[in-house]
Structures are given as structure tokens and as C-alpha cells.
Amino acid sequence: xxxxAQLLRRIRATGPMTLADYMAEALLDPAAGYYATRDPLGAAxxxxxxxxxxxxxxxxxxxxxxxxxxxxxxxxxxxLAELGPGRGTLMADLLRxxxxxxxxxDAVRLHLVEASPPLRxxxxxxxxxxxxxWHDTVEGLPEGPLLLVANEFLDALPIRQWIRADAGWSEIxxxxxxxxxxxxxxxxxxxxxxxxxxxxxxxxxERCPSLPGIVASVGDRVxxxxxxxxxxxxxxxxxxxxxxxxxxxxxxxxxxxxxxxxLTAHVDFEAVAxxxxxxxxxxxxxxxxxxxxLGITARAQALAQALSGAxxxxxxxxxxxxxxxxEMGDLFKAMALxxxxxxLPPGFDAEDRDDA
Numbered sequence: 504x505x506x507x508a509q510l511l512r513r514i515r516a517t518g519p520m521t522l523a524d525y526m527a528e529a530l531l532d533p534a535a536g537y538y539a540t541r542d543p544l545g546a547a548x549x550x551x552x553x554x555x556x557x558x559x560x561x562x563x564x565x566x567x568x569x570x571x572x573x574x575x576x577x578x579x580x581x582x583l584a585e586l587g588p589g590r591g592t593l594m595a596d597l598l599r600x601x602x603x604x605x606x607x608x609d610a611v612r613l614h615l616v617e618a619s620p621p622l623r624x625x626x627x628x629x630x631x632x633x634x635x636x637w638h639d640t641v642e643g644l645p646e647g648p649l650l651l652v653a654n655e656f657l658d659a660l661p662i663r664q665w666i667r668a669d670a671g672w673s674e675i676x677x678x679x680x681x682x683x684x685x686x687x688x689x690x691x692x693x694x695x696x697x698x699x700x701x702x703x704x705x706x707x708x709e710r711c712p713s714l715p716g717i718v719a720s721v722g723d724r725v726x727x728x729x730x731x732x733x734x735x736x737x738x739x740x741x742x743x744x745x746x747x748x749x750x751x752x753x754x755x756x757x758x759x760x761x762x763x764x765x766l767t768a769h770v771d772f773e774a775v776a777x778x779x780x781x782x783x784x785x786x787x788x789x790x791x792x793x794x795x796x797l798g799i800t801a802r803a804q805a806l807a808q809a810l811s812g813a814x815x816x817x818x819x820x821x822x823x824x825x826x827x828x829x830e831m832g833d834l835f836k837a838m839a840l841x842x843x844x845x846x847l848p849p850g851f852d853a854e855d856r857d858d859a
Contacts (some may be wrong), residue, residue, distance in 0.1 A: 505535070505760075505762075506528065506529065506535040506536075506595075506686060506761045506762040506817075507615065507760065509528075509535075510528060510684060510761060511533075511677045511679055511682070511683075511684065511722050512526065512530070514677070514678055514684075515679065517679075519676035519677060519678035519687060519689070519814050520662055520676065520677050520678075520813065521676060521677075521820065522660035522661070522662060522664050522675060522676070522677060522746070523662060523712055524817065525661075525677040525684075525758075525761070525768050526661035526662065526700075526704050527533040527562075527661045528761065529761035529762050529764075529766055530661070530765075530766055531618060531658065532762060533745075534564060534698075535762040536545055536762055537736065537762050537765060537766070538618060538619040538622070538659075539618075539619060539621075539738055539835050540621070540762070541637060541661070542741040543654060544594070544760075544810075546767065548836025550654050551752075552589060552654060553593075553654060553655075553734070553825055553835070554589065554592040554593035554596060554654065555590070555592055555747055556587070556817070556821050556824055556825060556826075557721065557821035557822065557825060558596045558724070558726055559794075559799050559802050559803060559806070559821070559822070559825070560593065560596070560654075560825060560836050561593040561595070561600070562596050562597070562599070563794055563797040563798065563799050563802070564593070564597060564652050564654075564732055564734075564797075565596065565597030565598070565599075565600040566599045566600055566601065566604075566648070566797065566798075566851050567584075567646065567732065567850060568597070568601075568650045568652065568732065568848065569607050569846045570611075570731055570849050571600045571603075571689035571729070571730035571846075571848040571849070572607065572650060572729070572730075573604070573824065574646075574845070574846050575606075575728055575729070575842070577606055577610065577611070578609070578610070578648040578728045578729070579606070579610035580610055580612050580647075580648075581610050581611055581612070581647070581648040581728070582611070582612055582614050582644060582647065582648065582649045582650065582652045582724070582729075582820045583611035583612065583613050583614070583651075583766070584613075584614040584615065584616065584644055584649060584651045584652075585616070585652050585653065585654075586616045586641065586651065586652075586653035586656040586717075586773050586855075587617065587653060587654075587655065587656035587659065587667065588615045588616075588622070588623040588626050589618065589622060589625075589626075589654075589655075590616055590622065590626065590629055591615075591625060591626035591627075591629030591630045593652065594613070594626075594629070594630060594631060594633075594635075594652075595629045595630060597652070598630075599613070601709075609771065611650070612636075612645070613633050613634060613635040613636070613646055614629065614635065614636050614638060614643075614645065614843045614853050615630075615635050615638070615783070616637075616638045616639070616640065616641055616643070616644070617637055617638075618639055623637055623731070623833065626677055629679055631635060633845040641717050641720045641721060644720075645812060646724060646727070646731040647728070648710070648724075648727055648728030649721070649724040649725050649727070649728070649729040649730075650729045650730055650731075651721055651725070651730075651731040651732070652731070652732050652734075653732070653733045653734070653735075654700070654734045654735070655735055655736075655767075656709070656733075656735070657714060657717075657733060657735050657765040657770045657775070658735045658736060658737070658768060658769065658770050659765075659767050660711050660714055660764070661711070661712070661713065662709045662710065662711045662712075662718070662746065662768045663675075663710050663712060664707055664708070664709050664744065664746065665694060665697060665707070665708050665709075665710070666688065666705065666706065666707050666708075667700075667703065667704050667705060667706045667707075667708070668704060668741070669690045669691070669704055669834070670691040670692075671692045671693045671694065671722075672692065672693070672694040673688040673689055673690065673691045673692075674679070674688070674689040674694075674709075674743070675687075675688060675689075675707070675743070676688070677758065679850075680687070683758075684758040684761070685758065686758070686818055692707075695727045696710070697710070698739070698796075699743065700741070702742060705743065706740050706743070707742075707743055707744040707745075707765060707770055708742060709741045709745060709746075709771070710741065710770075710774075710783065711768075711774065712769070712773065714770075714771075714774055714775065714778065715774065715777070715778040716778075718775050718778035718779055719776075719778045719780070721779075721782075721840065722780060722781060722782035723782075723838055724776065725782040725840045725842060726781040726782045726843070727842070727843050728832070728842060729841075729842070730734055730840060730841050730847075730848045731782070731839065731840040732837060732838075732839050732840075732848065733770075733775060733837065733838050733839075733840075734790060734836070734837045735744055735770040735835065735836065736769055736770065736834045736835050736836070737769040737770030737771060737772055737836055738769060738771070738816060739770065739771075739772050739773050739787055739835070740771060741773075745769035746766070746767075746768045747766070747767055748764040748765065748766050748830050749765045749859070750763060750764040750765070752842065752854045757859060759806070767821070770836070771847070772836055772838055773786045775805075775838055776838065779840050782840040782841060782842060782843070783840065783842065783843045783845075783847070783849075784838060784839070784840055785839040785840070785847050785851035785852060785853065786838075786851070786852040786853060787835045787837070787838050788831060788836060788838065788850070788851060789828075789833050789834050789835070789836060789837075790825070790826070790831055790832055790833075790834075790835035790836060790837055791825070791826040791827065791828060791832025791833060792832075793826075793837045793850045793851070794825060794826050794832075795826060796850035797849060797850045799822065799825070800822070800825060800826075803818065803819075803822040805827055805849075807854065837849040837851070838851075
């Protein structure tokens with residue numbers, strides 16, 4: 504029985520399901536879930552992330568975290584962690600770039616939070632020699648100082664959607680129509696946690712139920728020392744329907760053949776900042792601005808000296824894709840966490856709520 508048929512049978516038995524429940528099944532079902540059954544990255548997969556575009560992305564973030572570690576007196580040991588490490592490319596680039604930082608590799612203990620068996624296997628290959636430990640959840644990370652990076656992790660967490668109605672909020676649910684999965688609206692009702700969204704009727708607002716707990720767990724550890732960097736596409740506050748599904752690098756309907764397409768939604772960075780306590784959250788930064796501040800152009804120029812022809816053209820295009828406002832530079836945002844009283848990692852501005 505395919506996953507769609509399983510979900511339809513569940514809906515017939517128990518009624519419509521929340522979008523979060525649908526996403527969790529479609530992405531994480533042990534037998535048919537998207538992440539449980541495949542390596543989704545690269546040209547042969549369904550999407551490409553920044554670390555797969557260029558080594559410079561991981562290098563810049565690695566040196567940023569290493570400098571934050573130095574600024575806090577180089578605590579040792581320190582957990583070096585990544586949430587959703589993909590193929591291990593970002594972490595491999597990070598570790599290569601930080602080899603020259605005195606004492607850094609001796610101090611770090613590598614931990615990866617990854618639910619996908621196929622991707623764990625790829626990470627083991629990419630990070631052989633660094634003795635990584637894997638965890639199913641953030642809560643499994645050790646207590647104490649933490650240096651963490653999470654690129655395109657929060658966007659894959661299941662969301663719920665509501666639409667503003669005259670009499671409150673109607674939740675968007677997944678149900679059955681004519682034997683197929685379909686969206687439907689639940690009854691209008693008050694939803695107090697959405698009251699800060701002052702939007703007109705008909706506006707969709709999204710909320711990620713698991714995001715606050717994950718960020719709070721990271722914040723608890725960072726408050727003991729270290730830093731965290733979250734990079735993802737999103738905005739300061741959720742507004743509008745941002746759920747999307749990708750299959751073979753093309754958009755498809757989110758309810759089409761669950762388990763065979765990547766499901767994501769834009770990240771609400773206001774929610775990230777709210778959940779970060781007791782750590783301190785930076786301002787939300789555009790990815791292109793952050794990478795430029797960290798020196799990506801100088802690094803790109805240095806790498807270009809050894810390249811020519813098509814390889815050089817591809818390198819230049821990768822730099823543009825990561826930084827240009829019309830490509831990933833503005834769409835993707837970044838936010839850092841640091842202990843209160845400690846400096847933020849390089850490139851990040853202090854907390855600023857003027858855009859709230």
C-alpha cells in the first residue's frame with residue numbers, strides 16, 4: 504500500500520489531519536517517507552543547497568564559528584554540531600577551513616542530528632576521520648558549550664496553516680475529496696498564539712509547532728558558551744502560504760504522491776528569536792550581506808586564480824548564486840545565537856526589532 508493510500512485510510516478512520524501531521528508522515532514515515540528512503544540532494548535529486556553549490560559557503564560559516572570560539576576564550580571541549588547535515592559537505596568544508604585555527608580541532612567533538620539513514624551513510628563517508636556521533640533529535644546533543652550550524656533545516660519542519668476569518672482563524676487541514684487527498688478549512692475559532700498577526704481576512708499564517716522547542720534546546724546550550732548559526736529562506740514574521748513541494752528540481756502539488764517530493768515552508772525568524780532565550784539572538788541578516796562581510800569575495804578571487812575556462816565560469820556563477828540579491832542573497836536569511844554578554848559571531852548585527 505502506498506503512502507497516499509495509508510493516509511486516506513487514516514483520514515477515513517479518524518477525520519482530517521493537520522498539515523503538520525501530513526508533512527511528518529510524508530517526510531519521515533520509516534518505510535515510505537521522503538527522507539527515510541533517498542538522498543534528495545544534487546542534480547540527480549530534487550534540490551541543491553548552498554554547500555553543494557560552493558565550498559565557500561561552509562568555509563565562511565566555519566571560520567565565523569571558530570572566531571566566535573576564540574572570542575569566548577577557546578573553551579574545551581566544545582560540541583561542534585550540525586542539524587540536518589545533508590551529505591556532510593558543509594561540515595567537511597567547515598573542518599577543512601578551520602584546520603589552521605590553533606587548538607580548534609583538538610577542542611571540538613563532532614555531533615550530527617540526522618533522521619535519514621541514507622544521508623547518515625553519506626555523512627559517514629564525507630567525515631571519515633572526524634569520529635562523528637549521530638542523534639535523532641537536538642535534545643541528544645551534549646550539555647555544555649556548543650558551536651552549531653543549521654542550513655536549510657528549519658524549513659523542513661512540519662508546519663500548520665491558518666487562514667484569517669471574520670470570526671477568528673480557520674485551520675487548513677488535509678482530508679479526502681473524491682478519493683484523493685485534498686485541502687479543506689476547519690471551523691473558525693480563536694487561536695490566541697496568532698493574535699500578534701494583525702492581518703486582513705483571507706490571509707494565511709503559518710506556525711511551526713516543533714521550532715520553538717528545537718531552538719530553545721540550542722539556546723540553552725549556547726547560553727553555556729559557544730554560538731549557533733541558522734541559515735534558511737524565510738522572513739521576520741510569517742505571512743502567506745509558503746508551503747512548497749519539489750520533485751526533480753520542479754514544483755509539484757504538495758499533496759501529489761506523498762513521500763516522493765521534498766516539502767518545505769519559509770522560516771519565521773521572529774519565532775526563532777523568541778525561542779532563543781536564554782541565549783541572545785542577532786538581527787536577521789540577508790545571506791548575501793553576511794557572506795560578503797565574512798570575506799567570500801576575497802576567497803572567491805583567491806580560488807579563481809587557479810581556475811580557467813568552464814571551471815572558472817562555474818565558480819563565478821556559484822559566487823553570484825550565493826550572494827546576489829536576485830538569487831539566494833536576499834531570499835535566504837541568517838540569524839546567530841550567542842551567550843548574553845558575549846560578542847555575536849563576526850558579520851552579525853545586534854538584535855534589532857524595528858522590522859517587527
